[in-house]
Amino acid sequence: MPRILLHACCGPCSLMPLVRLREEGWTVTVFFFNPNIHPADEWKKRRDAMREVAARLNVPLLEEGEAVNGGLWVRALGGVTKEGERCRLCYRPRMERTARLAREMGFDAFTTSLLYSRYQHHETIMDEAERASALHASPFLYRDFRPWWWDGIAMSKELGIYRQKWCGCILSMKEALLQQKEAAERKAAQKAERAARLAREAEERRLKKEAVAAKKALRERTGKNGVR
């Protein structure tokens, strides 16, 4: 059976690529190499989740590197911090290392779980994988795993695999925190708006009730007095 080295960005994203590749007849080995995940605790959580997946699906796992300092990584970007642009620089070392390792270890091809995520820049990943493939004379197997997005989510939940809340690097963590803060603020504003509307409507109802009561009282008074 042909052997493939699957670069894995994390446990949950590697599930469906693993399943699909096996269904295609590949003998899969997983390679966890993601040095810019921030902070170090998060890197460990993702590595442990990857170990859990490897154990549960009975697949050999190779690991390399450890979390690098987030600040140093940003400095190494040389000002390319915009989401999308910096991602190319993030995919590059991962694809290069995977391609080189695949060739050194005699794999028939390599691929990556990054091709599963709907949140990643799919075409850029393809570019970088092709580039790494040419650089290291190591065949790249392109697959679009995104159609199995929901199956992967369901499977990771079923297996109880840790699911991260941001892509990985320190910048994506800050962006995710900012988005969460903005979402919380939006929710609080909507709640306050709803409360104000309900209070307004209650006040309108009270005033209406008062007016009806006043009218009734007037009718009763004027009725008694015989005034029309």
Ligand code: SF4
């Ligand atoms: S957002 Fe994700 S893909 Fe982009 S640079 Fe950060 S970790 Fe890498």
